[in-house]
Structures are given as structure tokens and as C-alpha cells.
Amino acid sequence: MPWEYPDKRGRFKTYGGIYIPEVLMPAVIELEKAYDAAKKDPTFQEELSRWLSEYAGRPTPLTYCPNLSEDLGLRLYLKREDLAHTGAHKINNTLGQALLAKRMGKTRIIAETGAGQHGVATATAAAALGLECEIYMGTEDMERQRINVYRMRLLGAKVTPVSSGSKTLKDAINEALRDWTATVESTFYVLGSVLGPHPYPMMVRDFQSVIGREAKEQILQREGRLPDSIVACVGGGSNAMGIFHAFLEDEGVDLVGVEAGGEGIDTGRHAARFQGGREGVLHGTYTYILQDGDGQILPTHSISAGLDYPAVGPEHALLREISRARYGYATDEEALSAFHLLSEREGIIPALESAHALAWLVAHSEEFEREDVVIVNLSGRGDKDVESVARREGALP
């Protein structure tokens, strides 16, 4: 069955939609039109492809892992988004949106960032394409990710601290939206995940879907068949949607999204929306959200800043509802073990976000047979996390 979501109103069945102040409505409608036109324009698509290959280093490899395959009793491949320029899949989306911003005649781009990966990827695209750039970041995250703050500034971006609310990603999005409300005529908001009002969840998914298209071609070449399972971590869920999308119609391929289990679901200190959340509206979209009885958004926790967010992309909510994908979680401890495991066994240091996907596979390896082909989306590299993990383990002061 062809995958035809979202509909014209930005709905993934009941999920998604457009819940934003009237000031932003015309901008979102303009964006939808501009994106629609760009999507159909071969010149735009060629330009994007050229940037993705010459600048971002695509296609990224699909790497077979001989040692972990042996350990886990399955055939494990990694889709190496960690090898894309700036060290994560985020660049696929920021190049796409920055090119679109230019096409629309906008001179300034803004973005939110949690861990800093999306901020760095946005600042990078802005530098390369000659756009003014401002990044909103929670003060709590700025403290946790000091190197990325410096990196963004090095790339010529202005980094604006956000000290309201929980001082993390959700508050950075609030502030970026407030900026956009005031500057909508000159400014393009580069949203970093499959979240927010329509057309963002669709547009970000489309820009990230290059991951799955490549992976499909690569696995067919390597194994002569489709994979049995694909596993990806889910914060907002853009790397997961990116790798899932090309396989949605291949119903034999099992799709697994892994949320951040934090200190455990029972403790309440986690970011697993499908475990402890319910439907509601946050940041422009109707989806699963961690909230209290009144609808106040709850603080979240994860060792990985990139998964530390109270809402999940609306398309994931639909995939779960119709059982096209299933969603599990990995705790902080499990993700840390996987971080070590991949480093030691394969010589690849994963981002803590991506380590959640591997951790889920380790915990569920008994479900798989020796001949089962599993792709884990290695959405980012772990360099940004080395310092904080070392400190946590007492290896650094």
C-alpha cells in the first residue's frame, strides 16, 4: 500500500496538524507552497544532491560489524550517518532547509538546538550558503555541551542562551518560535526534527529520507535482499523517519524506534513518550506528549540531550497506532554500555543517542536468528559525548 501521509491538512490520520499563533500561519502556508514547488523542481533537487554528495559526503557507508554480529547472533549492519559532515544526520535536513530559505529570498535563518548537533549543522549550512544565523539553546544544555557552543560561534552563528522553563530543548524551541513570530518576514525557521506544525514533519522527513534510500540500495547490493529489521533511536524522530521511510511499504521489514528510558520508566525520569505519555498538542503538532493531568508539559530526562524532549514526531505516533513500527526504550545505563561495546568491539564511538538503538538490540538479541539482517541507524558520532561520559565515569575531573 503506498504511504500517502500526511494529507493536505498535514495530518497523519489524527496526528500532526497546525497549532500555532495566527501571526505564523501565513508563514507556514508560504513555506508549504515554496516547499511543494521546490520538491517538484529538478533544479532544486539536483542542487541539493550536489551539496549532499560534494559537501556532506554522501552516500554514507553501510558497515557490516563482524564482531558484534558474532556476539549477538545476527547479521548487524550500521548505517553510518556519523560519517556525514558535522558528524550526524542533521546536515541532510539543514542543507535542504537552508537551500529552500535562499530560494524563498530569506536572509536569516534561526534554529533551536538541544545537544548542539542541529545547531552546528544549521550554522554550517548558513556559513556555506551565506546566510545570517542565530541559534537558541537552553542554558542547561549550553553547560552540558560547551564545545558545540564554541563550534557554532566558530561557524559564525550567534548563540542565544534560553533560561526560561527547564532551560533545555523545549524552551529553546519556545524561544525560536517567539523570534520567528517577530521576524517572520525576513527569517526562515530551520526546525531540526520531524516535529512542529505542518509542513515541517513532512519536509524534515523528506530531507532525511535519503538515509533509507541509500540503505536500501546498499543492503540489496550487499545481501541481495531487504533487511529483517531496522532499529533507530527516537527523540523527535528524524533519523528514524529518515531510515524508515524508504521501507514503509516493504511490510516484511520490521521497524523499531527506541526512546530514551532515562533512569527507568518507573522513576518518571525519562523521555519515553510512548511509555508514559498521552496525546496532546505541543509546539504546533498533535502527538504523544509527556504531560501532567492538566496538560502542563513535564520535565524529561535522558543522558543524551538529543533524546531529551517531551514530544515525539506525529508520523511515529501513526506508525505505532497502525503497528507499522514498534517502539521500545533503552535506559541511560544500557545506552552507556552500548557506547562502550561498539567502541571496543568495532572501533566506532557512537553518539549517546545512537547508542540507545544499539542498546535495544543488545537487550532484544534473543528475538533474532543468526541469519537475520539488522540495520542500526548510527545517527551520529560520539566525539561530543566523550568528555561527559569520561567525567561521569570519573576518568576526568
Add this chain to the structure above:
Amino acid sequence: MPVSRIKDAFRRLEERKERALIAYLTLGDPDPAASLELLTCLAEEVDLLELGIPFSDPIADGPTIQAAMERALSAGMTTEESFQIAKGLRAGGVEIPLIFMTYYNIVLQYGVERFVERCASTGVDGLLVSDLPVEESEALKEVCERHGVDLIFLIAPTTSEERMEEIVSRAGGFIYLVSLLGVTGERERLQERALEMVEKALRHTGSLPLVVGFGISKREHVEAIVRAGAQGVVVGSAFVRLVEEHGREACSELRRLARDLKEGTRGP
């Protein structure tokens, strides 16, 4: 169905050749009990009250109202308590229209039907949801009509005239014109564009009153808006700041500001 209290209020103002002063305060700020007292006091000086139910992530609000919402939530404010305050105002003899302003998740989690029904039964006349554009408002609109609660919509400087027509055709109570590009909050000067916006909007609002808000905090702003032909103004952050500064003792300061602004609505 009885005549809407909002419609009636604008009609009576018209007879007196006055424009409406609508004051906004965040419900539960600085705490639920004090909030009821302050609103009771302010109600004596203004024509309508707009009551903000706090939300943890108010994307349309500037720093002053954000801080008020944080104060209210830390003081234990809830959606249920918001209805209690409305009920308390009515029990205390407040007769001016009351409008709830909030974000959609608050309405959704209380239950759309239950929320609107409670508005009607506690004496809340209108509802304005900051992050609910007309495109997504159908379900809420239907419920509001059934319970006689006016669903109020915003128009912004970015709203095209075609869109204005669409919004006006669905709106109840009055049309709320956002005077600037940006979030709520006090500004030193009124944007010139605001006055042009009023003129443009008046061509589309038909029989619905047009009120102007965001960035209006001084009597001179009020006078300029009234001169441009609007039927009312909304002042929020300037009142909220007085609560921030004076807490539960803010009554006399609120009155003083309200009286000054009210003078501005009586026209030249």
C-alpha cells in the same frame, strides 16, 4: 439563548460613546486566592476581563506573562482552579464579560466538551486559544456554539485580507487584532503599522467589534488606537508587571493604571 454578555457590553459602551478597556491578568498569579482578590478589584475599573489560564510553554507570550505563568503554576494553579476563580468573581458580583485565554493543550486535556460546558456554567463568556488557528478550530467552534460561549480569534499584521474574511466569518464576540509582529509585552512606542492595520481590519470586521492588543501599555497608545477607529484595547503585560512588583498588594496600583488607560478610551 440570552444575548451574549460580550455583545451587550460593547453595545452599552457604544451608547456612552466609549471604547472598551480590556485588562488581562494571568489566573493564579501570584497565587489562586490573591488572584481572585486582584481580579475583583480590577473588574471595577475595566470593561472586560481577559483571564489567562497558565501553560508551561506559552509560545505567544513575552517574558512578563511567561514569568506570571511560572509563578501561578508554582503556586499550584490548575485548570479546575481557573473555573473556581471565574465562579468566585461571579459570586462576588462581577458582571462584566469574562474571557478565558489559553493554549490548546489545556482545553484538550480538560476535555473540549467539558471545558466549554464549565465555561458556560461558571460565567465565562468567551474563549481565545492562542495556538488554535481557524483551520483547526472546527470541533471547538461547534461545542462553543452549542454552549453559548463566544470563540474569539486573532488576526495579525501578517494576515491577508482574504484570510481576515475567513476568520471573521467564524469568529464570535470580537476580533482581536495583534498590533505587532511578535509576542505579548510592553513596548515604548506603538508601531505605525498598527494604525494602518486597524484601518485595514475595520474594512473586514463587519458587525464584530475590533479590539487591539499586544504592546499596548500606555494611555497615549490607547488614544491612538481609539482615534484609528478600534472599538477597544487589550492591555496585559503592564497590569501583569504590577502584580509581579506588588504581589497581593497590587490592587491600588492596578486601579490607578486602569483609570488612566480608561480615560484614553473616552476619546477626544
